[in-house]
Amino acid sequence: MAPRALAATLDTLPPPVLPLVEADAAGPAQLRDLYRMLSNVRQLDAAAVAWQRQGLIPGYAPMLGQEAAQVGAGAAVDTTRDFVFPTYREMGVAYTVGVNMVDYMSTHKAIWHGGLYDAVATHFAPFQAVVGGSVLHAVGWAHGQTLNAASAAETALGVGLAFLGDGASSQGDVHEAMNFAAILRAPVVFFVQNNGWAISVPTEQQVAGGSVAARAAGYGIPAVRVDGNDVLAVLSATQRAVAHARAGLGPVVVEAMTYRRGPHSTSDDPGRYRTLDDEKIDGGEDPLSRFRSMLLAGNVADAASFAEVDAQAQQQADEIRDGVVALSSRPGSEMFDFVFQESTPTLGAQARQWREESEHV
Amino acid sequence: MAPRALAATLDTLPPPVLPLVEADAAGPAQLRDLYRMLSNVRQLDAAAVAWQRQGLIPGYAPMLGQEAAQVGAGAAVDTTRDFVFPTYREMGVAYTVGVNMVDYMSTHKAIWHGGLYDAVATHFAPFQAVVGGSVLHAVGWAHGQTLNAASAAETALGVGLAFLGDGASSQGDVHEAMNFAAILRAPVVFFVQNNGWAISVPTEQQVAGGSVAARAAGYGIPAVRVDGNDVLAVLSATQRAVAHARAGLGPVVVEAMTYRRGPHSTSDDPGRYRTLDDEKIDGGEDPLSRFRSMLLAGNVADAASFAEVDAQAQQQADEIRDGVVALSSRPGSEMFDFVFQESTPTLGAQARQWREESEHV
Amino acid sequence: MSNALQNDTLESDRELASTPLVQLSMQQAINRALGEILEADDRALIFGEDVGLLGGVFRVTDGLQQRFGANRVFDTPLAESGILGTAIGLAMAGFHPIPEIQFDGFAYPAVNQIITQLARMNYRSRGTLPMPVTLRVPSFGGIRAPEHHGESLESLFAHVPGLKVVSPSNPQQAYHLLKHAASMPDPVIFMEPKARYWNKADVNLTDNRTGGAVDSASVEGSVIARPGKHATLIAWGAMVSRCLQVAELAAEDGIELEVLDLRWLKPIDEAGLAASVSRTRRAIVVHEGPHTAGLGAEVAALVSQSCFDSLRAPVERVTGFDVPYPSGDLEDEYIPNIDRILFGVQRVLEYRRG
Amino acid sequence: MSNALQNDTLESDRELASTPLVQLSMQQAINRALGEILEADDRALIFGEDVGLLGGVFRVTDGLQQRFGANRVFDTPLAESGILGTAIGLAMAGFHPIPEIQFDGFAYPAVNQIITQLARMNYRSRGTLPMPVTLRVPSFGGIRAPEHHGESLESLFAHVPGLKVVSPSNPQQAYHLLKHAASMPDPVIFMEPKARYWNKADVNLTDNRTGGAVDSASVEGSVIARPGKHATLIAWGAMVSRCLQVAELAAEDGIELEVLDLRWLKPIDEAGLAASVSRTRRAIVVHEGPHTAGLGAEVAALVSQSCFDSLRAPVERVTGFDVPYPSGDLEDEYIPNIDRILFGVQRVLEYRRG
Numbered sequence A, B: 001m002a003p004r005a006l007a008a009t010l011d012t013l014p015p016p017v018l019p020l021v022e023a024d025a026a027g028p029a030q031l032r033d034l035y036r037m038l039s040n041v042r043q044l045d046a047a048a049v050a051w052q053r054q055g056l057i058p059g060y061a062p063m064l065g066q067e068a069a070q071v072g073a074g075a076a077v078d079t080t081r082d083f084v085f086p087t088y089r090e091m092g093v094a095y096t097v098g099v100n101m102v103d104y105m106s107t108h109k110a111i112w113h114g115g116l117y118d119a120v121a122t123h124f125a126p127f128q129a130v131v132g133g134s135v136l137h138a139v140g141w142a143h144g145q146t147l148n149a150a151s152a153a154e155t156a157l158g159v160g161l162a163f164l165g166d167g168a169s170s171q172g173d174v175h176e177a178m179n180f181a182a183i184l185r186a187p188v189v190f191f192v193q194n195n196g197w198a199i200s201v202p203t204e205q206q207v208a209g210g211s212v213a214a215r216a217a218g219y220g221i222p223a224v225r226v227d228g229n230d231v232l233a234v235l236s237a238t239q240r241a242v243a244h245a246r247a248g249l250g251p252v253v254v255e256a257m258t259y260r261r262g263p264h265s266t267s268d269d270p271g272r273y274r275t276l277d278d279e280k281i282d283g284g285e286d287p288l289s290r291f292r293s294m295l296l297a298g299n300v301a302d303a304a305s306f307a308e309v310d311a312q313a314q315q316q317a318d319e320i321r322d323g324v325v326a327l328s329s330r331p332g333s334e335m336f337d338f339v340f341q342e343s344t345p346t347l348g349a350q351a352r353q354w355r356e357e358s359e360h361v
Numbered sequence C, D: 001m002s003n004a005l006q007n008d009t010l011e012s013d014r015e016l017a018s019t020p021l022v023q024l025s026m027q028q029a030i031n032r033a034l035g036e037i038l039e040a041d042d043r044a045l046i047f048g049e050d051v052g053l054l055g056g057v058f059r060v061t062d063g064l065q066q067r068f069g070a071n072r073v074f075d076t077p078l079a080e081s082g083i084l085g086t087a088i089g090l091a092m093a094g095f096h097p098i099p100e101i102q103f104d105g106f107a108y109p110a111v112n113q114i115i116t117q118l119a120r121m122n123y124r125s126r127g128t129l130p131m132p133v134t135l136r137v138p139s140f141g142g143i144r145a146p147e148h149h150g151e152s153l154e155s156l157f158a159h160v161p162g163l164k165v166v167s168p169s170n171p172q173q174a175y176h177l178l179k180h181a182a183s184m185p186d187p188v189i190f191m192e193p194k195a196r197y198w199n200k201a202d203v204n205l206t207d208n209r210t211g212g213a214v215d216s217a218s219v220e221g222s223v224i225a226r227p228g229k230h231a232t233l234i235a236w237g238a239m240v241s242r243c244l245q246v247a248e249l250a251a252e253d254g255i256e257l258e259v260l261d262l263r264w265l266k267p268i269d270e271a272g273l274a275a276s277v278s279r280t281r282r283a284i285v286v287h288e289g290p291h292t293a294g295l296g297a298e299v300a301a302l303v304s305q306s307c308f309d310s311l312r313a314p315v316e317r318v319t320g321f322d323v324p325y326p327s328g329d330l331e332d333e334y335i336p337n338i339d340r341i342l343f344g345v346q347r348v349l350e351y352r353r354g
């Protein structure tokens, strides 16, 4: 079999009405910046796996192999007006859009489920553990932008980016989301990382028909299926999708064909369901080396500059580690504080009892 | 606008591997039989609406205008081995496959939710009030036929026929069902009656992309979109779909384009959301008159024979009415009897208390 | 949070010259409240199945799309999880969604979004993404409807941390509780007793106790719908009026039953419950939903705890049975009827320690 | 249905020469039971997310696909409603589905199929379409997992007419209760306390009390996990072993606590509960799920009713709080811990009528 990333592409997204503001052909600075992000994300991901082995965090869901998909998608987001709805594996997107990574990692340290980062300020919704759980939120949020624009007589819309996996595409909610989005003409981009696996189940046993992008046509939604290990291809496809949605033309499905090179999570054992040979063939060339080769070929960067960036990334990962080590538990009282905006007498009494019995005050 | 039934057709169902046992071109006897069923169903439907007005039954969901779709589909079912999963509007299918109509009507008399008919004997599942609720059951049942056939080394499979409406297609369960069916290669026919409305919501505001059949491609499922007011077209499409599934080639979507000529139910008031003019244009020619014209043109029947059939249908409806009038309430003890196969002490105690307090025994 | 005397049915109210009383059915009262909410709050949105042109299958949203436009009041595709998920996203975008689920039994497809998302977003986001969503659910049985059109989901909802749950028993309450719920920054499940939609009663559009603004006692906690001293009947939704009938009948035999309308099913007015039952020393809780793990269990547990010393008999629970809600023909066998409630009353009154 | 003495941990059992005892973790015991079920009943099917080659995320179905083939044990797409709906259809076709939901919190998307279909098909079809479906749900908290991986759904399920619900507390019970559940003609929700998956204990593969066949007392109703006389701790799932620890500690102070392992959460063993508490005259119910409308309310209501005369203190409920299940770091603050249970015990022991 060929690497997954080379799967037949599909592109039904019409050309932009207005030329894209972001140039399709990225300049050298942007290319180097993309590499910097890829490298940082790679190092941080490897670091987080190590932290788990060291007992610093109880678990982690690695995104090894999905760096190009996540950095490419994240780089197309305008965080002043768009909003990202991640799953539990979008560390690379979080990094790229500027989420504080110590606060992000707090969820993996089991400190706070949604993460300690400020979702509103960063336009990056809380960490989501329900597969497919937040896809509809993106639709609702995006429809809100349409309503806002209507009353403000604006034309450029904020875009909701719903992240989902190949496995998530099986959930009824994802279907409802695509149908609602198309009916409401909501400015949403459904960004599917088809990484070949949902834990132990390969895409072939998951996605009947073989492609989430191919389903878009059934809703009258344009779609792009793209090599998810080519950061520039992902960036450009996402930019086009965002521009389409921003212009009020409705939702778009982007399916980035990539590969989950690591285990599903730090408690998974892929050896039970796939061989190392499979991994090698299906995974194809590492997205970072591919991008490095490209930059080298284009004389945009050289080995020394890569080494420098990689070293900086390593250092940044170390700093984040320090931050994660320093993260302390949240006080138990916060269990009660954040249930409601306006607490209730019952909850107040429970909080008091908890204080007396557990804090002995 | 043109009548809905004339909507562009779609046909991705490959030609049968083996020639269909049922001849595509129906002979005169079968044509007359189809007319007899159409007429009976039409009369019974009108009668049931009248019964509601007379206070004999509290409510009813008319299928006026959907006779060709339902009789055509029902006539393709082999009740010795197939199984029908209806909604709440499949009176015509029930009639066609031979369900006892007094027992069927019992649900509309509010006597028993699922109806009093024997679902197992008739291969017609209990009346289903949850929109989209039984579509997955058809998939599971059909997969069971695959498993049975595997252990018996059979090749012709029993087929599950899942009935659903255009509105139901929005439900997540329907997506999950299509995906499961395609992955399992289950012998299911998803028979969609696209009747233009889900209560007050027109298909345009319901089915993004405009066609449920068009969604099938996204799952790799073949589909046929057919004029649902042409009983022969529906019969043939359903026969082909059933044959495909029976041969172990997996699921098929059939979308019968038809029109709900009456209210959603006897408590609905369509005047609030559509005009009589709309109804006339969208509904097109009445499926019964269309078939009558065809039979007349083919010299298969004449006015006198129609009159005779119609009179018999009227008489049958009257007989069913007598049966419905005679239907008495089920004893309250049945509330407790059918909860479980094996009752529990708690439930037994509740049944005793009910008897003491309500039956005073 | 302790209970106030319910005022809408008392004769004395009518005498207050300044109070603007109108006769409304509950369906009209809710419709009116919705109109005022949309009027006052331009972030409020109404959506669901058939809520637009049709005005909802119960006509509760009648005329609102015509009045406020299809951006404010709109039909969705037929998918309850989609409705709730969209509501959550709209709330994240700063709107105040007031979605409708067409019938109680069709809230089940939305349970995942309600429990794992709606109820937790404020918590998950550490208070930065509040969920001011008022979910209207025509609820409970009594209208001889098809299957799944007569469910009681209060015990399911009340168990979910992060939700508030309320059910009005008459037009006055429906009007004020809905306006109050819609003003709250937290998700509220608003359970409308559909069997009471068409019963008319006087509604005081302002609030008669304070001669103007609505005071908290009129929208918070429970209310005593009828004072009494021999036992307390505890109910909500459509069972309140049935309990009032029972109290009327019992009064003919000299038995004075207090009827406590719980109203808020989460949080439960524990102080109000305790106050009433510690006076009457006997309690019967009445609800339509199945018995086991019904909300009556919570009420009975609370009362048994707070009134342990004063209770003279075990708390009785007169409820639906542990059977699927039956077809219309057997409905009257299932929903607590006057006889069954009276048997329950008799048991608590005649109880003697063994 | 009254409670039997729990036998698996008592030393005396080991002495019965003929009993085939094996040391198994609960995960192994369930795996073994599943293998035997598939062996004995060729209509039994196992399916769900990752139950095939992977053997489930908890390895509970480990090796079964290899042993029985991919027709009997198969992975489904990632959709819980789909899993349940398919199970229902398979049951209609005469199979005995034993689906798995990967984690408690992911049962919510299947709630509609569970409540409106699985629980009602037998009723709706007047007994002609039984639903012998055993739904395995790794349940409850305690493993420091991500959000929604530690939910307690027993109160939701127990409220649903047409469902039976059971939760084993140790390997012996897991083995026998699962085999029993899978032999029942009605839908059973089998809640596996995931925090106990890896704890080993002796399992008697036949049944030691009858020297061979499993008798009904070993699979029906509740069991007394530890006899005592000063108060009864009522628990299920992982809370049973915690209550046994509490009883151990209390015994050091001369307080003899009885520990009642409820096991069946629907139907509840009312007679067994009454028998224990009427002896000890004090009761504390302990569970992980949120307090309000939790199953503890039902237990407290039942006990308050049946033991009204003998109870010397209000039934205490030591439970999770009315807050979303917190992140691992706060888990120990949320799940009833030994201290909190001891406080509850103290309250019932020190209670004096006011």
Ligand SMILES: Cc1ncc(C[n+]2csc(CCOP(=O)(O)OP(=O)(O)O)c2C)c(N)n1
Pocket (backbone or CB within 6 Å): A089, A129, A130, A131, A132, A164, A165, A166, A167, A168, A169, A195, A197, A198, A199, A260, A264, D049, D078, D102, D106, D109
């Ligand atoms: C509703 C739901 N069901 C099951 C799970 C357990 N689970 C977590 S991740 C996962 C696989 C998801 O696969 P995919 O959507 O392809 O995303 P990926 O993990 O590959 O990034 C499963 C089954 C869950 N979190 N939510």
Ligand SMILES: Cc1ncc(C[n+]2csc(CCOP(=O)(O)OP(=O)(O)O)c2C)c(N)n1
Pocket (backbone or CB within 6 Å): B089, B129, B130, B131, B132, B164, B165, B166, B167, B168, B169, B195, B197, B198, B199, B260, B264, C049, C078, C102, C106, C109
């Ligand atoms: C899950 C669910 N949601 C809502 C309803 C209420 N309802 C009953 S029929 C209906 C419209 C269904 O439309 P469609 O599927 O097109 O079938 P049709 O009525 O046109 O035959 C609605 C909304 C329901 N029965 N089930």
Ligand SMILES: [Mg+2]
Pocket (backbone or CB within 6 Å): A165, A166, A167, A193, A194, A195, A196, A197, A198, A199
């Ligand atoms: Mg994946």
Ligand SMILES: [Mg+2]
Pocket (backbone or CB within 6 Å): B165, B166, B167, B193, B194, B195, B196, B197, B198, B199
């Ligand atoms: Mg329709």
